[in-house]
Amino acid sequence: MTCAEFQKVLPYIIDGGGTEEEQHHLASCPVCSDLVADLRYIAEAAKLLVPMEDPSPRVWNNIEKNLEREGLARPARRSS
Amino acid sequence: MTSQTTPLAKLASKDAGQHWYKTLTTAKKVLASGMSEQEAIARAQQGDAECFEALYGLHKRRVYSLCLRMTGNTAEAEDLTQEAFLQLYRKIATFRGESAFSTWLHRLSVNVVLMHLRKKGLPEVSLEESMEPQQEDGPRKDVGTRDNVLAGSIDRVNLERAVESLPPGYRIIFVLHDVEGYEHNEIAEMMGCSIGNSKSQLHKARMKLRDLLKQSKAEKAAARH
Numbered sequence: 001m002t003c004a005e006f007q008k009v010l011p012y013i014i015d016g017g018g019t020e021e022e023q024h025h026l027a028s029c030p031v032c033s034d035l036v037a038d039l040r041y042i043a044e045a046a047k048l049l050v051p052m053e054d055p056s057p058r059v060w061n062n063i064e065k066n067l068e069r070e071g072l073a074r075p076a077r078r079s080s
Numbered sequence: 081m082t083s084q085t086t087p088l089a090k091l092a093s094k095d096a097g098q099h100w101y102k103t104l105t106t107a108k109k110v111l112a113s114g115m116s117e118q119e120a121i122a123r124a125q126q127g128d129a130e131c132f133e134a135l136y137g138l139h140k141r142r143v144y145s146l147c148l149r150m151t152g153n154t155a156e157a158e159d160l161t162q163e164a165f166l167q168l169y170r171k172i173a174t175f176r177g178e179s180a181f182s183t184w185l186h187r188l189s190v191n192v193v194l195m196h197l198r199k200k201g202l203p204e205v206s207l208e209e210s211m212e213p214q215q216e217d218g219p220r221k222d223v224g225t226r227d228n229v230l231a232g233s234i235d236r237v238n239l240e241r242a243v244e245s246l247p248p249g250y251r252i253i254f255v256l257h258d259v260e261g262y263e264h265n266e267i268a269e270m271m272g273c274s275i276g277n278s279k280s281q282l283h284k285a286r287m288k289l290r291d292l293l294k295q296s297k298a299e300k301a302a303a304r305h
Contacts, residue, residue, distance in 0.1 A: 011283030012276065038230045039286045042293070045234045046258035049243070051145035055158045059144075060136055063165050064129075072169050073129040 001025040006032050014039060121181055125173050136165055139182065143189045149255045150193045152244050160196055164189040190256065194270060197248070230290065233297055242292040250285035257282050 006025045013022060014036060026032055067073040115123075117138065124131040143164050148157035168185055175184060243251060243259075256262045256270070257278070264278040271278065 011279045014283070034229050035290075038290050039283075041229075041231050041234070042239075042286050042289050043258045045239055046254070048234075048236045049149070049240065049259050051141040053145060053148065054141050055144040055161050059140070059158050059162050059165075060133070062162050063136065063169075064133070066166055067129065067132060067169060070170070073127050073132050 003029060003032055007035070010036070010039075117181065118177075121172070121175065124169070125175070132169060135168075139185055140165075142182070143185065146186070146189055146255070146260065147193055149243065149259060150190075150252050151197075152248070152251065156196070160189075160193055163196075164192045167192060186260070190260075190262075190270060194252075197252070230293055230297070234293060238293060238296050239289075242289050242296070245292055246285055246288055250281060250288055253278060253281040254285035254289070258286075 001021050001024075003025075006022060006029070009018070009022060010032075018026070026036060064073075115134075117135075120131040120134050124135055140161065144157055144161045147160040147164070148154060151157050151160065164185070167188055171188075175181065243254065246254065252271075253267065256267050257264070262270075264275045264282075267273075267278045268275045273281075
């Protein structure tokens with residue numbers, strides 16, 4: 001099996017599965033095993049992207065106005 | 081060393097307790113009072129405005145981050161966050177607790193974003209792909225070349241920048257699968273595509289990210305020399 005053939009099916013087997021031939025190629029080919037390692041590393045690193053930013057205050061202000069206009073919420077008491 | 085005007089100095093003053101309470105957001109006040117999220121939801125279902133605000137405070141960051149990552153635009157993300165919460169509040173009476181509230185809200189938010197993208201006419205994913213390679217999908221010239229691995233070299237900032245640079249279709253799939261944890265069958269259902277298409281697009285997104293991250297790594301190394 002060539003690297004091109006393996007990489008063509010890689011999207012469908014990267015999370016498991018694959019034929020014996022494909023598994024063998026992965027185990028024995030440093031190019032493809034490096035590629036798979038990188039792609040799995042990127043997938044893992046995505047979990048670093050925790051939510052970090054808040055929307056501006058205008059978002060809640062607009063929501064609040066709409067809720068009152070639609071009669072969905074009783075106006076909140078303002079705390080001093 | 082603190083001056084009388086710093087937050088620390090204010091907290092140390094006699095009315096520190098009152099001051100501390102005044103600085104709490106509504107979300108924290110509601111929960112600091114001992115109310116659980118479940119109770120806040122029940123009260124919001126009755127129209128309690130403070131509980132609406134508390135729920136917003138608890139979930140705004142995640143919803144906004146999702147919208148921002150999927151659109152790449154802060155103004156759009158804010159509008160979509162607003163729309164997602166408005167839809168939530170309009171439908172909140174129908175929430176029965178079969179799933180976690182956050183899951184329910186999250187799905188609703190994803191649908192709001194996808195609807196928006198469809199209206200804009202943005203290609204969420206390419207048309208159903210055949211298994212035959214397209215021109216752009218042909219074997220890469222360097223397919224047999226060993227390359228430096230990325231392991232250990234990615235930080236959050238670089239990854240965020242790379243994700244922002246992705247074409248919209250790739251970015252959406254990557255965010256839904258790798259960031260937000262949706263499975264391919266769920267993405268396929270949401271996007272109206274096949275599972276195979278979802279896997280293919282995700283692969284392309286990851287390959288593109290790999291290229292961007294390697295480029296960034298090479299530029300940094302060059303700058304050091």
